Amino acid sequence: MSVDSKDWVARAKQATRELATEELVDLGIVPKGEPFVPVITYPAMGLMPSASAEEVLGPDPAVRQPVALYLHLPFCLTRCHFCHWVTRVGSTEEEVAGYLDGLDLEIRLYCEHLHLDRIRARSILVGGGTPSALSLGNLHKFLQILEKHVDTTECRQFSFEAEPSTLLGDLGAARLQVLLDHGVHRLSMGVQAFDDGLLRQTARPHTSAQALEAIARIREFGFQSVAIDLIYGLGGQTLQQWIDTMLTAVRSGADSWQLYRLRIAPHGDRPGTVLGHYRQDPSTYPGYDEGSVMKMLGNLISEEHGFHQDYTRIFSRDPSHVSGYLYDVNNDLADVIPAGISSWGSLERAYFLHVGDDFGKYRQMLAEGRLPIDRGLVLDEATAQRRALILALKNTKVDKRAYFERMGRWPQDLFGPTLDRMRGSGMVEEDEDFLRLTARGRFFADEVVMQFFEPRFVPPRKLA
Numbered sequence: 001m002s003v004d005s006k007d008w009v010a011r012a013k014q015a016t017r018e019l020a021t022e023e024l025v026d027l028g029i030v031p032k033g034e035p036f037v038p039v040i041t042y043p044a045m046g047l048m049p050s051a052s053a054e055e056v057l058g059p060d061p062a063v064r065q066p067v068a069l070y071l072h073l074p075f076c077l078t079r080c081h082f083c084h085w086v087t088r089v090g091s092t093e094e095e096v097a098g099y100l101d102g103l104d105l106e107i108r109l110y111c112e113h114l115h116l117d118r119i120r121a122r123s124i125l126v127g128g129g130t131p132s133a134l135s136l137g138n139l140h141k142f143l144q145i146l147e148k149h150v151d152t153t154e155c156r157q158f159s160f161e162a163e164p165s166t167l168l169g170d171l172g173a174a175r176l177q178v179l180l181d182h183g184v185h186r187l188s189m190g191v192q193a194f195d196d197g198l199l200r201q202t203a204r205p206h207t208s209a210q211a212l213e214a215i216a217r218i219r220e221f222g223f224q225s226v227a228i229d230l231i232y233g234l235g236g237q238t239l240q241q242w243i244d245t246m247l248t249a250v251r252s253g254a255d256s257w258q259l260y261r262l263r264i265a266p267h268g269d270r271p272g273t274v275l276g277h278y279r280q281d282p283s284t285y286p287g288y289d290e291g292s293v294m295k296m297l298g299n300l301i302s303e304e305h306g307f308h309q310d311y312t313r314i315f316s317r318d319p320s321h322v323s324g325y326l327y328d329v330n331n332d333l334a335d336v337i338p339a340g341i342s343s344w345g346s347l348e349r350a351y352f353l354h355v356g357d358d359f360g361k362y363r364q365m366l367a368e369g370r371l372p373i374d375r376g377l378v379l380d381e382a383t384a385q386r387r388a389l390i391l392a393l394k395n396t397k398v399d400k401r402a403y404f405e406r407m408g409r410w411p412q413d414l415f416g417p418t419l420d421r422m423r424g425s426g427m428v429e430e431d432e433d434f435l436r437l438t439a440r441g442r443f444f445a446d447e448v449v450m451q452f453f454e455p456r457f458v459p460p461r462k463l464a
């Protein structure tokens with residue numbers, strides 16, 4: 001390990017020690033030694049009960065426009081070993097085109113249910129899967145479907161997910177031009193590691209040099225923003241490799257990065273590759289303490305190079321590069337209209353999930369003219385109040401007056417004892433206007449906000 005890297009590690013270890021993890025374990029806030037479970041939303045998707053569209057949406061659902069719009073394109077060039085998103089590899093041109101026809105029908109069904117001519121979007125996220133892997137013909141088809149159904153006049157940010165190899169060569173340039181011409185502002189690209197060994201080992205379809213080339217290209221084309229995803233805690237990943245990845249990210253030209261801690265979880269009903277590997281040899285995976293040091297290294301290296309954490313685990317040159325979709329969903333609690341298999345939506349109190357990983361059932365429901373919703377809940381008032389606090393506190397900050405106006409109660413009146421405990425252990429701070437996580441609280445953001453969960457919605461901490 002180089003002298004510089006040793007210095008980073010020493011500082012990260014010291015900073016991690018200063019967070020006094022052991023004390024937090026004793027207080028029952030940090031569950032050391034158990035699998036890491038991120039808080040993506042509340043209640044967690046995995047805990048949604050079965051429900052039909054009629055049960056969740058009711059006879060005449062209302063929508064607050066403009067909405068956050070999510071579209072899921074479940075096609076990839078390879079299946080990365082760590083990934084548990086719903087996606088397919090090896091689909092033909094016709095199969096993808098058929099899926100897009102389904103999306104077209106699905107958005108039309110949402111418009112009919114919600115009495116809309118067109119959806120007014122405040123932010124758009126096209127995710128997957130790898131949306132940038134679409135052929136040029138299918139990319140045009142997809143963007144035309146979007147233009148037909150979506151009014152983007154008020155859209156502050158249109159984000160599109162990409163994988164580096166799909167943006168290279170003539171085909172990559174043509175894709176980038178089409179995306180630029182159709183108003184995409186921000187490309188969000190999975191890079192995972194600037195390390196060819198780890199990329200090969202996890203079955204990524206690109207090299208580290210190709211990821212850098214793709215970032216440079218996105219810049220040359222003049223997109224407003226380029227974001228990258230990086231993962232720490234991969235099997236066999238060393239501290240040195242993670243430091244090198246972070247220092248390369250700093251020089252890469254990316255405007256922001258989202259740092260993911262590897263989640264070792266089953267893939268749908270199957271164990272999936274990462275869980276299989278882990279079970280064979282758990283010792284190759286960084287443990288809790290090493291994972292914490294990796295997280296701290298990501299924080300320190302980002303902050304010291306001018307990339308700030310305005311949104312938990314996303315580091316950016318300035319807040320305009322953070323995903324507008326995530327901000328709308330988690331901070332502003334905007335209504336979310338979803339389209340595509342495995343996506344989720346929320347319309348005020350209705351909170352629902354589309355069919356996951358069963359393409360036959362998804363197609364069948366659409367063919368019958370039904371929205372592909374098969375799980376969901378109508379949130380009662382208390383759950384909606386928890387959700388509003390948990391999502392804003394975890395990701396940004398709670399605007400106390402806005403909370404009162406939306407929820408009819410002040411956070412302190414609803415969650416006084418838990419807030420007092422979190423303030424007492426240095427996790428949460430407050431001024432006249434806002435409640436927010438301290439630096440210590442942000443490091444344990446998932447664990448802190450889980451303290452506000454209702455017991456029935458605490459996710460099980462097990463691997464399978």
Ligand SMILES: C[S@@+](CC[C@H](N)C(=O)[O-])C[C@H]1O[C@@H](n2cnc3c(N)ncnc32)[C@H](O)[C@@H]1O
Pocket residue numbers: 082083084085127128129130161162163164188189190191192229230231260261262263264265274
């Ligand atoms: C839909 S993908 C991003 C775009 C594109 N599919 C790609 O991978 O290049 C979303 C991100 O989820 C993250 N991710 C996937 N599986 C994960 C896991 N097991 N643990 C943590 N993060 C994961 C990866 O960083 C990935 O880039």
Ligand code: SF4
Pocket residue numbers: 075076077078079080083084085087128129130163190
């Ligand atoms: S990480 Fe991205 S490219 Fe890899 S399988 Fe998952 S969605 Fe596809």
